[in-house]
Amino acid sequence: MDYSLETSVIGILAMKPVCLVTGVGPGTGRAIVERFSKQYVVAMLARKEDRLARFVSEIDNTHAYPCDVAVPQQLTTTLETVRSELGHPAVVIHNAVGGAFGEYLDIDRETLQKNFDVNVLAMLQLAQEVTPHMIEQGQGAFICTGNTSAFRGSANFSGFAPTKAAQRILAESMARAAGPKGVHVAYVAIDAVINLEWTRKRFKDKPDDFFCEPGDIAEHVWQVAHQAKSAWTFESVIRPFGEKW
Amino acid sequence: MDYSLETSVIGILAMKPVCLVTGVGPGTGRAIVERFSKQYVVAMLARKEDRLARFVSEIDNTHAYPCDVAVPQQLTTTLETVRSELGHPAVVIHNAVGGAFGEYLDIDRETLQKNFDVNVLAMLQLAQEVTPHMIEQGQGAFICTGNTSAFRGSANFSGFAPTKAAQRILAESMARAAGPKGVHVAYVAIDAVINLEWTRKRFKDKPDDFFCEPGDIAEHVWQVAHQAKSAWTFESVIRPFGEKW
Amino acid sequence: MDYSLETSVIGILAMKPVCLVTGVGPGTGRAIVERFSKQYVVAMLARKEDRLARFVSEIDNTHAYPCDVAVPQQLTTTLETVRSELGHPAVVIHNAVGGAFGEYLDIDRETLQKNFDVNVLAMLQLAQEVTPHMIEQGQGAFICTGNTSAFRGSANFSGFAPTKAAQRILAESMARAAGPKGVHVAYVAIDAVINLEWTRKRFKDKPDDFFCEPGDIAEHVWQVAHQAKSAWTFESVIRPFGEKW
Amino acid sequence: MDYSLETSVIGILAMKPVCLVTGVGPGTGRAIVERFSKQYVVAMLARKEDRLARFVSEIDNTHAYPCDVAVPQQLTTTLETVRSELGHPAVVIHNAVGGAFGEYLDIDRETLQKNFDVNVLAMLQLAQEVTPHMIEQGQGAFICTGNTSAFRGSANFSGFAPTKAAQRILAESMARAAGPKGVHVAYVAIDAVINLEWTRKRFKDKPDDFFCEPGDIAEHVWQVAHQAKSAWTFESVIRPFGEKW
Secondary structure: OOHHHHHHHHHHHHHOOEEEEEOOOOOHHHHHHHHHHOOOEEEEEEOOHHHHHHHHHHOOOEEEEEOOOOOHHHHHHHHHHHHHHOOOEEEEEEOOOOOOOEOOOOOOHHHHHHHHHHHHHHHHHHHHHHHHHHHHHOOEEEEEEEEHHHOOOOOOEOOOHHHHHHHHHHHHHHHHHHHHHOEEEEEEEEOOEEOOHHHHHHOOOOOHHHEEOHHHHHHHHHHHHOOOOOOEEOEEEEEOOOOOO | OOHHHHHHHHHHHHHOOEEEEEOOOOOHHHHHHHHHHOOOEEEEEEOOHHHHHHHHHHOOOEEEEEOOOOOHHHHHHHHHHHHHHOOOEEEEEEOOOOOOOEOOOOOOHHHHHHHHHHHHHHHHHHHHHHHHHHHHHOOEEEEEEEEHHHOOOOOOEOOOHHHHHHHHHHHHHHHHHHHHHOEEEEEEEEOOEEOOHHHHHHOOOOOHHHEEOHHHHHHHHHHHHOOOOOOEEOEEEEEOOOOOO | OOHHHHHHHHHHHHHOOEEEEEOOOOOHHHHHHHHHHOOOEEEEEEOOHHHHHHHHHHOOOEEEEEOOOOOHHHHHHHHHHHHHHOOOEEEEEEOOOOOOOEOOOOOOHHHHHHHHHHHHHHHHHHHHHHHHHHHHHOOEEEEEEEEHHHOOOOOOEOOOHHHHHHHHHHHHHHHHHHHHHOEEEEEEEEOOEEOOHHHHHHOOOOOHHHEEOHHHHHHHHHHHHOOOOOOEEOEEEEEOOOOOO | OOHHHHHHHHHHHHHOOEEEEEOOOOOHHHHHHHHHHOOOEEEEEEOOHHHHHHHHHHOOOEEEEEOOOOOHHHHHHHHHHHHHHOOOEEEEEEOOOOOOOEOOOOOOHHHHHHHHHHHHHHHHHHHHHHHHHHHHHOOEEEEEEEEHHHOOOOOOEOOOHHHHHHHHHHHHHHHHHHHHHOEEEEEEEEOOEEOOHHHHHHOOOOOHHHEEOHHHHHHHHHHHHOOOOOOEEOEEEEEOOOOOO
């Protein structure tokens, strides 16, 4: 490999701002990556290495960082690599999510803990590692994606909703601390079924209108990440027009 | 004047969609008008005829319709005129607002009623007159601007907060009814002091950062009005980055 | 009639504190009256004179004051009569309610206004007339009964929910102003179908468990009205144990 | 000791229903214990053995079960002991709490985890162990005490508020699952400074009125635990009358 070429490519990449997205799967995560890749270099974090590799080959300006964000040392090492290869992220989107169904008598403690690890502790660690540089710059955006479990404890979501509620309140606490320092923390909740291969199978009889398009969610996240500093929103709840709520 | 030319100008105007804004004063109202005037023909409603006339001379694609929206017959007549001169509005923004300070023992019934007239009854009438055509088209946006009084009854806002809460809940009820028919109803609340001549005087010691810029609010309203149908938001709360909340 | 006896009876009654209840019908209103009549002299306000007369004959310590609370002069006159006959109320419960069904395109302005008159303006007037004496005493309770429309604008409640939301926020504003002066303002919302003759007919197939008992609501209102001053609640939402929410 | 006497005492105790309270310290916990001890046999759980022993000597009908509720095996063993010595609890109050101050950049992961252990995981375990018997009986109450951190992520509560929000949403999820089976789950939040030795020192200049009395909180918890089944409340927020909110 021609080292000087490699260097200059990295040099060019480095001129674009860096966006880091966790939980990059085939739905919202990938759509967010696609949207940001038009103007950012995007670091994609997820556990599935092969899928990330495929995304790199399909979407320009993206880089794969296989990583389990719930494992502190892995996340730390990965973030170091991202910083040294691409630079400090200007925008970070925590889209990784651990979920589970079940009433409180049917779930086990480990399930609740595991979801807390991914949804809350990983977000805290991520914020602690990436926002100090944003604060130094006096700008940056840290956005977390969520859903209605962040607001409501339905009977069948005992192993999940508490962790999303914790996540949202942690984001709110971060927003109040980081906002005056120029860093925008926001929470984007999707109150709908997202249009994915498996959801289309599960909700076979539903029309297109029933689903929230990943690309449209990504556009909303993009807008939130680029709001003018005098008019930020913290919370958004997204629904398709036909949704019953 | 060459009448045929006038006709053709109207003809051209008519090809742009129509946006109607109530409560067009020098702050948020004017900023919204400016933002939409870039791609819409804008009908401006407000009581002050001379101010509207000045705005018409300063901003292209705008038309003045002096009107007290709290007077049902005036509003009906004005809407008829707008429709015949410009066409059916595709976007309507209810920005007119009646306000008052005072604890419940210090306000009078008439104050609360007057604010209900402007904030709630006028919005209902407006929605009843403009959304049926939007529903026929299967698209359109009806956005109301508000503030934190819509969520919170502070001691000193007894004559105002109840009417904003009523307004927000009416908008929510409208959103649920009109959404599935393709019409987007949304509520944009500003939780901050807006940068205006009189607010700068009143909050003399505050830095620029303290204020919410009308232009940035307008940009947010624009984005909400143009969200993809699969990813609408109903409610936004806007704050400048340094706001304590 | 032996006049001196009558006087002495009034004298004895006057030693009990006075409770005033608006909207005394056969359900929650009557149950509240029954609960409070055990330790209070109760002034019952409602439009139906004959029904109130029957309640007087059936429940000790109650007095009928036929009155349309939405008519300011009637309410003022009635409150004067109550004060002169029974004394200043120590507890006031605004249970009168104006309701309506319908989406925003199907209701008319007058419906929304009428419900605002009863639910909001009458409550403001009532508070303005009865709480100054409570404030002088440094104690008293003003409780309003509501339902989930106070929190949520469902599609079919456009003519009602906005007025309940306004009522709740007015009560909140009153609570913040009157609380530090020793007067407890509270909002008790019932999120359920109440067990009444007509609701049993309408929900014929539902078991007893489905319904909220007026007597149990009344007991809750009683408890709220008598909470220790160091531990007040502003808001309660009541549901039967089997309610889906 | 006369064994037969001991047996008969236990026999008598056993006729009273059992109430179990976690986190029994000198404030709210002790007050709740005192209130319930009038009609229940009370099992007190807390880490400080000597303090519990003192409470046993000072308050009739109480029993000490030193235990760290955040340690699963300890909690399980303790609950087994309570059941074998006193019987199945009819009322359980989760008052144990892990707290911490600090913005998100100043707390560490372990702090957030530790508070999650006490506030959320211990509550889940407790509910899983005690409510199945309540469900069999078709009655029982499970109440959790909280504070405004359950609703709001203030900047300085990053290590605490997320866990209280998770706790409240878990309680809500439990309430929806257990309610229809006759078991009342409720959340009682105190939005005030509680009158304790250390809070009086810290807020030296504040009048008595500023503080929420543990005894009054306990009375409220008692009322919630004994609400009629047709009129339950899930959530209460308690404040002293002079509180600014």
